[in-house]
Amino acid sequence: MRIGIDVGGTNTDAVLMDGVEVVAWHKTPTTPDITSGITAALKAILTESKAPPAAIQTVMIGTTHFVNAVIERRWLTPVAAIRLCLPSGKALPPMVDWPDDLRDALGHHVFLAHGGHEFDGREIASLDEAELRGIAAEVRRRQIGSVAISAVFSPVNPQFEERAASILRETIPHLSITLSHDIGRMGLLERENTAILNAALRELAGRIAASFEQALGELRIDAPFYLSQNDGTLMNADYAAKYPVFTFASGPTNSMRGAAFLSGVKEAMVVDVGGTCTDVGMLAQGFPRETSVAGEIGGVRTNFRMPDVLSLGMGGSSLVRRENGGVHIGPHSVGYELETKALVFGGDTLTATDVAVAHGLARIGNPAAVQSLDRRLVCESLSLIQERVETAVDRMKTSDEPMPVITVGGGSILISRPVRGSVEMIKPPHFAVANAVGAAIALIGGEVDRVYALEKISREMALAESREEAVRKAVAAGADPMSVQIRDIEEVPLTYLPGNAVRLRVKAVGELAA
Numbered sequence: 001m002r003i004g005i006d007v008g009g010t011n012t013d014a015v016l017m018d019g020v021e022v023v024a025w026h027k028t029p030t031t032p033d034i035t036s037g038i039t040a041a042l043k044a045i046l047t048e049s050k051a052p053p054a055a056i057q058t059v060m061i062g063t064t065h066f067v068n069a070v071i072e073r074r075w076l077t078p079v080a081a082i083r084l085c086l087p088s089g090k091a092l093p094p095m096v097d098w099p100d101d102l103r104d105a106l107g108h109h110v111f112l113a114h115g116g117h118e119f120d121g122r123e124i125a126s127l128d129e130a131e132l133r134g135i136a137a138e139v140r141r142r143q144i145g146s147v148a149i150s151a152v153f154s155p156v157n158p159q160f161e162e163r164a165a166s167i168l169r170e171t172i173p174h175l176s177i178t179l180s181h182d183i184g185r186m187g188l189l190e191r192e193n194t195a196i197l198n199a200a201l202r203e204l205a206g207r208i209a210a211s212f213e214q215a216l217g218e219l220r221i222d223a224p225f226y227l228s229q230n231d232g233t234l235m236n237a238d239y240a241a242k243y244p245v246f247t248f249a250s251g252p253t254n255s256m257r258g259a260a261f262l263s264g265v266k267e268a269m270v271v272d273v274g275g276t277c278t279d280v281g282m283l284a285q286g287f288p289r290e291t292s293v294a295g296e297i298g299g300v301r302t303n304f305r306m307p308d309v310l311s312l313g314m315g316g317s318s319l320v321r322r323e324n325g326g327v328h329i330g331p332h333s334v335g336y337e338l339e340t341k342a343l344v345f346g347g348d349t350l351t352a353t354d355v356a357v358a359h360g361l362a363r364i365g366n367p368a369a370v371q372s373l374d375r376r377l378v379c380e381s382l383s384l385i386q387e388r389v390e391t392a393v394d395r396m397k398t399s400d401e402p403m404p405v406i407t408v409g410g411g412s413i414l415i416s417r418p419v420r421g422s423v424e425m426i427k428p429p430h431f432a433v434a435n436a437v438g439a440a441i442a443l444i445g446g447e448v449d450r451v452y453a454l455e456k457i458s459r460e461m462a463l464a465e466s467r468e469e470a471v472r473k474a475v476a477a478g479a480d481p482m483s484v485q486i487r488d489i490e491e492v493p494l495t496y497l498p499g500n501a502v503r504l505r506v507k508a509v510g511e512l513a514a
Contacts, residue, residue, distance in 0.1 A: 010275020
């Protein structure tokens, strides 16, 4: 038996699964401290199912802790950003295009040093160890506890990043260090940005992992727990404490994986309507299609794996108002206070949930409280929601061919009729907690993104090396070595570079290790 949990802006959802069967599920408002909401959801499903805590083998958690910390500029640790790039690579220093408030929150500690490689692994300049020891002394003087190290083309040759980390640890033994080649892809600035964000979250990640472990301990659940990643796979607690940025877009990914599992449909559009937003994405082989452009988190460009999802500021908790002769829904919402502020729950705020109840789409709270709502306002509100969803689905499709549309999330009651361009509308069982189901069924994954010069290595050897590294990363994240398989290979010839260069991206996935 396994438990899946997903923490959203409005609700925290939990499911208990026995194999492929959902045994119990619960939806509770997300609490300000988040952890107590998780505890409440766990207690509810254990009580409903009467399952003994000893029967739980694994717990999977999707959390918004870390992305919220970046967006809200809270709980971030000062970071020393060290770039190995001299004598070139200094025109655009680290954090050059960051929002001022976020750069200030991290202290803006920037250091440039000699090093880096060309795309084919040749050195740009030798590593200056004396220079790095001087930087280490300055980091210690400033009492900075977390460092992000990035080097030019380090995904091709990580040697300089790894040696720099060793030199810093000689001076500061307990220093927290993030290496960019472990996280990001080829682009230096975006990869460096991602490493710096990760370094800023490492201390918070340790505390969050400890609090999750404490919550499970209080309920006598003696089982390992995992956090879900952006690509629909899992990482164990230790791995998550090292790489918290991998959780940033796990919410939409969990919903899409859950939608595929509950419906049995692997190629479809998914519309996930939550409390505060609606996410629209496309399933390919049962996984979210990945974005091919740089993602932006809290105003910072990143380039690690992210699902290609279009988010709308509209959900069941969204405010509904009439302004300038028209109806407006969202992006502001009452969030996790829906059950106290919505009209149907005795509050004084008109929300999208109130509109759905007034139209008879759902029976929630006290329907009598919205019987007097203006019928024109109700109909216009639902038409606006439908129009936004249909526009989003049309934008995310790769062709004009009709596709199945799977609707999930508690707020999917707001979709009152079939989506234009859909060949079939599917609302699977347990649609309201598809996100938690997606967390519960997730696999363990590992990914490699490298450039090879095929003048120096054969294509077959490059592919074999990338496959082996992807498998190693999956096993390091907690996968059973015997179950790991290569799920995706992307090969892109780089004709603008000399040496018959090719970029290889390889992803491996496997079952959780026992």
